Amino acid sequence: MKENYNRDILLKCIVCGDTDLDYVKNESSVKCNRCGKEYPGGYDELVELNQLYIEEQIEIMKTEIEKDTQKELDDAFKKVFKNSKYFKIK
Numbered sequence: 372m373k374e375n376y377n378r379d380i381l382l383k384c385i386v387c388g389d390t391d392l393d394y395v396k397n398e399s400s401v402k403c404n405r406c407g408k409e410y411p412g413g414y415d416e417l418v419e420l421n422q423l424y425i426e427e428q429i430e431i432m433k434t435e436i437e438k439d440t441q442k443e444l445d446d447a448f449k450k451v452f453k454n455s456k457y458f459k460i461k
């Protein structure tokens with residue numbers, strides 16, 4: 372695998388959808404910098420509220436990895452055939 376797929380999934384404010392969230396007190400209390408909505412449950416609460424969004428992002432990431440993997444396999448096969456004396460690819 373060429374790249375790593377580590378990507379930040381930014382949690383969103385459920386009120387305004389902004390990702391500009393203020394993580395204070397070791398993520399135990401979070402406040403939205405845009406609309407001022409507070410999440411007393413902190414990071415955990417946000418993750419729970421963003422569950423669907425997170426799953427969606429994971430699905431997108433999975434699809435990307437599958438696509439890349441398939442392409443790499445195709446390229447690898449082509450190379451094998453190209454370098455082979457017995458097979459030719461048109």
Ligand SMILES: [Zn+2]
Pocket residue numbers: 384385386387388389403404405406407408
């Ligand atoms: Zn907000």
